[in-house]
Amino acid sequence: MTVGELPLAVRRPRRIDPRWLRLGGWLVLGALLCVMTSTEEGTPSDHWLVVRTALGSTKLIGWLLAGAIVWALLEVWRARGLGTVVSGRTAGVRGRWHEITGGRRAHWLFLGIAAVAAIVIPQFLSEFYQRVLVDQVAVFVLLAVGLNVVVGWAGLLDLGYVAFFAIGAYTAGYFTRALPVKPPFHLNPFVILPVAVVVCLVAGLLLGAPTLRLRGDYLAIVTLGFHEIVQLFLVNKNNWTGGNQGAFGIPHFSINIFGIHYQWTLASLPYWYLFIAMLAVLVFLFDRLEHSKVGRSWTAIREDEVAAAANGVPTVKYKLMAFAIGASTSGLSGVLYASRIGYINPASFPVVLSITVLSYVIFGGMGSLVGVIVGAALLTFLPAVFQEQNIVRQEDIPMWIGAILVVMMIFRSQGLIPSRRRRRELGLAAQGVSDADAMSETPEGRA
Amino acid sequence: MATPQAREEALLTVRKVTLRFGGLTSLSEVDLSLYRGEIRSVIGPNGAGKTSLFNCLTGVYTPQEGTIEFITADGTPTQLVSGPPRRRRSRKPHVVNRAGIARTFQNIRLFAALSAFENVKIAAETRQRTGPIGAMLRLPHARANERRSDARTRELLDFVGLRQVADELASSLPYGVQRRLEIARALATDPALLLLDEPAAGTNPTEKRQLEGLIRRINTDLGVTVLLIEHDMKLVMSVADRVTVLNFGRVIAEGRPEEVQRDPVVVEAYLGSTEEKP
Ligand SMILES: Nc1ncnc2c1ncn2[C@@H]1O[C@H](COP(=O)(O)OP(=O)(O)OP(=O)(O)O)[C@@H](O)[C@H]1O
Ligand SMILES: [Mg+2]
Numbered sequence: 001m002t003v004g005e006l007p008l009a010v011r012r013p014r015r016i017d018p019r020w021l022r023l024g025g026w027l028v029l030g031a032l033l034c035v036m037t038s039t040e041e042g043t044p045s046d047h048w049l050v051v052r053t054a055l056g057s058t059k060l061i062g063w064l065l066a067g068a069i070v071w072a073l074l075e076v077w078r079a080r081g082l083g084t085v086v087s088g089r090t091a092g093v094r095g096r097w098h099e100i101t102g103g104r105r106a107h108w109l110f111l112g113i114a115a116v117a118a119i120v121i122p123q124f125l126s127e128f129y130q131r132v133l134v135d136q137v138a139v140f141v142l143l144a145v146g147l148n149v150v151v152g153w154a155g156l157l158d159l160g161y162v163a164f165f166a167i168g169a170y171t172a173g174y175f176t177r178a179l180p181v182k183p184p185f186h187l188n189p190f191v192i193l194p195v196a197v198v199v200c201l202v203a204g205l206l207l208g209a210p211t212l213r214l215r216g217d218y219l220a221i222v223t224l225g226f227h228e229i230v231q232l233f234l235v236n237k238n239n240w241t242g243g244n245q246g247a248f249g250i251p252h253f254s255i256n257i258f259g260i261h262y263q264w265t266l267a268s269l270p271y272w273y274l275f276i277a278m279l280a281v282l283v284f285l286f287d288r289l290e291h292s293k294v295g296r297s298w299t300a301i302r303e304d305e306v307a308a309a310a311n312g313v314p315t316v317k318y319k320l321m322a323f324a325i326g327a328s329t330s331g332l333s334g335v336l337y338a339s340r341i342g343y344i345n346p347a348s349f350p351v352v353l354s355i356t357v358l359s360y361v362i363f364g365g366m367g368s369l370v371g372v373i374v375g376a377a378l379l380t381f382l383p384a385v386f387q388e389q390n391i392v393r394q395e396d397i398p399m400w401i402g403a404i405l406v407v408m409m410i411f412r413s414q415g416l417i418p419s420r421r422r423r424r425e426l427g428l429a430a431q432g433v434s435d436a437d438a439m440s441e442t443p444e445g446r447a
Numbered sequence: 448m449a450t451p452q453a454r455e456e457a458l459l460t461v462r463k464v465t466l467r468f469g470g471l472t473s474l475s476e477v478d479l480s481l482y483r484g485e486i487r488s489v490i491g492p493n494g495a496g497k498t499s500l501f502n503c504l505t506g507v508y509t510p511q512e513g514t515i516e517f518i519t520a521d522g523t524p525t526q527l528v529s530g531p532p533r534r535r536r537s538r539k540p541h542v543v544n545r546a547g548i549a550r551t552f553q554n555i556r557l558f559a560a561l562s563a564f565e566n567v568k569i570a571a572e573t574r575q576r577t578g579p580i581g582a583m584l585r586l587p588h589a590r591a592n593e594r595r596s597d598a599r600t601r602e603l604l605d606f607v608g609l610r611q612v613a614d615e616l617a618s619s620l621p622y623g624v625q626r627r628l629e630i631a632r633a634l635a636t637d638p639a640l641l642l643l644d645e646p647a648a649g650t651n652p653t654e655k656r657q658l659e660g661l662i663r664r665i666n667t668d669l670g671v672t673v674l675l676i677e678h679d680m681k682l683v684m685s686v687a688d689r690v691t692v693l694n695f696g697r698v699i700a701e702g703r704p705e706e707v708q709r710d711p712v713v714v715e716a717y718l719g720s721t722e723e724k725p
Contacts, residue, residue, distance in 0.1 A: 285583040290580030292589070293572045293596075300558050307556035310505060310634045312544035312573030321579055424560035428618055436691045 030067030033061050048303045110370055111283065118276050122269060128388060130268035136380040138275035139337050140347050144355045145282055145369065145375035146329025151358065152367035152422065153295060154322030156216055157303035159354050160207075160223030163230040164327040166349035166385065167203055168196040170234065170335020173344055178247040181240040188337045189253045193229065194330060200331030204324035227351050234346040246345025250338050263341075271340050278336065282329065283369055289325075291367070298322060299421060359405055365415025367422035375416050379404075456674050457518070458483040458640060459504070459548075464513030464551045466696075473499040474510065475696040481640070481672060483518075486666050486673045487698070488683045488704075492717060497676045498553055501642050503528075505550050506537040514612060519546050520639055545574065548719035549638035551629045553641055553645050553676075559618035563628050564619050567603055570635035572596040599635065607631040623654035627661065634665065640672045655682060662686050684708070691714065 038054035054060065077083065122133055143165060145179050150158045173179045175187040175195065187195065211222040232243045252272060253263040264270050289295055297318045300308040309315050364375015379401060386392040392400060414423045459481040466474040474496045481487055485498050488696055489497050502508040504527065505714055506514060515527040526545055530536045538546070558566050572592065581589035604610045607627045612620060620654050623638060647655050665671050683690060683704065689705040692700040694716040700707050707713055
């Protein structure tokens with residue numbers, strides 16, 4: 001081709017009516033859902049089996065039809081301008097709703113209702129759901145509340161958060177003589193709670209002190225590596241940790257003071273109340289923290305680290321504080337978990353679990369206590385319901401959660417119930433004003 | 448200029464500061480003595496190194512050569528840059544701020560998603576000793592500190608005349624108001640020296656007049672020494688006690704505003720650039 005021919009080669013692409021593009025999108029989505037809902041199982045020798053059978057079945061027609069119908073309805077909606085009509089009609093209601101839900105009083109009202117529901121409802125659930133509540137919902141909600149301090153408030157990306165959960169659990173194993181390496185004294189799990197908090201606090205400080213001086217994105221890599229190291233240590237240091245087998249026989253919680261005797265057992269409900277009590281304490285403390293000097297300093301760092309430092313905020317100190325508070329919350333949950341389950345092994349704390357907790361926090365709404373609690377609770381409880389009702393197979397659950405997150409990030413990136421500050425920040429950051437995390441800058445300016 | 452007497456009153460002494468970015472020398476052997484209580488203006492064409500000088504003073508950049516000495520409130524001289532060549536360190540920005548130097552930015556850097564009140568309050572409470580435990584348990588000293596910083600914030604918003612926009616989002620405020628808010632935030636850290644980087648840029652004539660009054664009041668009512676970078680010559684001539692002129696990273700003149708204005712070297716520097724004539 002010579003230079004002279006070039007202008008001919010560069011032809012303007014024909015414009016396709018966006019309506020048809022949207023139809024195409026809906027049809028693809030229908031086909032995708034057809035594959036995703038298929039109950040066929042692939043084999044290692046034939047990865048495409050599921051896709052082939054799903055797309056070859058008559059169900060495909062149903063899904064495509066559904067996609068086309070949704071498209072048609074939406075086109076009518078769009079053509080009539082119903083969107084603006086509806087948003088105009090509901091503007092008042094939505095304004096009121098924001099007023100009601102935005103205030104501090106609504107915040108406490110919600111927490112109050114949630115607390116009552118958390119106390120009463122589990123009584124009427126079957127043993128299966130009670131177990132889900134404790135082993136899944138409670139553990140992950142507690143973890144999410146801690147990670148929210150790091151990710152949501154300080155704006156740091158921590159991908160090794162569950163490593164501290166493991167450290168907490170193994171601390172419980174150590175002090176209850178469940179590990180091969182024996183402690184000088186034996187402790188009740190209740191006493192181990194503060195011990196694990198301190199251990200994880202120190203571990204968090206040791207890991208954070210050198211890395212938090214660097215740009216925020218290094219922290220993500222360092223924490224990821226840290227999790228891997230902790231995991232390898234647990235697997236390989238056989239004579240201390242019990243290797244892959246882990247530790248068995250970690251005793252349950254028990255109270256034995258002032259003439260009160262109570263022993264937690266395998267039953268789920270008492271553990272549920274223990275977790276809820278712990279959560280209530282944390283929410284109470286963290287809520288105060290958010291609306292204090294500390295929380296404001298975190299916000300300042302998140303929004304503009306240079307300006308924060310120039311106005312006297314010791315940025316590294318506050319990041320370290322958030323990191324350590326997150327780590328100790330994780331450790332605390334680890335003790336509860338270890339004592340509840342009774343055995344721990346390295347496989348209970350895979351690296352992907354850190355990512356899972358992170359996705360719950362993002363789903364619920366970073367920086368919003370209510371948001372992350374609801375987010376983590378929904379994403380742990382609903383899959384169990386679907387699985388129990390045989391709506392979705394267990395192996396498919398990560399796929400669905402992934403899909404929900406993708407959709408969520410496209411249409412509501414601020415999360416389910418975002419904090420007001422955070423919502424504003426994301427809005428402004430999208431316009432190029434200010435920042436929404438502590439990732440891209442050091443106090444000395446853009447690195 | 449540095450008579451023995453004057454040196455006793457010096458608040459900030461910059462000696463032979465040189466800052467390079469690779470091959471580009473942005474400050475070259477800059478000397479500057481700032482006396483307690485004065486309003487000093489730094490002027491110079493675009494790219495002269497004015498903002499770079501501020502960044503060296505506040506620990507954002509570390510100059511390769513030279514010393515910067517600041518006298519803190521208790522009278523002790525503090526070196527803001529130290530260490531052997533090649534391993535020189537600036538004091539961290541927050542440490543410089545605690546020592547008593549506050550600043551504003553040429554391209555306003557407020558906490559955009561926070562209210563005007565919160566912007567100032569964050570700065571007002573940086574020196575308080577409330578820690579996470581105190582905050583979580585709302586211990587008495589934490590509550591007392593909150594009350595103190597609330598009061599201080601209101602006081603400062605009144606001082607700059609922004610009481611009525613206290614609850615507005617910083618980013619929703621008009622440009623000139625944002626500039627004043629940034630000044631209030633800087634003042635909230637109780638500085639002995641305030642560095643203002645082009646506070647009049649982008650403001651209208653009325654706001655300029657308010658700003659002029661504000662800078663005077665900061666100087667006289669609060670007793671804060673001011674170092675002012677400004678392109679608006681009318682403002683500089685009316686508020687500055689002394690003017691230092693930078694060009695290509697060098698100090699080319701220093702003196703009273705009228706003197707500097709007539710200095711042929713200065714006129715030459717401005718004529719040689721695209722700047723307006725002083
Ligand atoms: N971080 C940096 N990296 C490289 N060069 C820089 C950096 N900061 C400043 N410079 C250079 O140093 C010189 C002085 O810049 P400086 O911002 O200090 O000028 P200024 O006097 O504040 O100008 P203006 O009036 O436009 O604000 C310029 O040539 C600039 O390009
Ligand atoms: Mg500048």
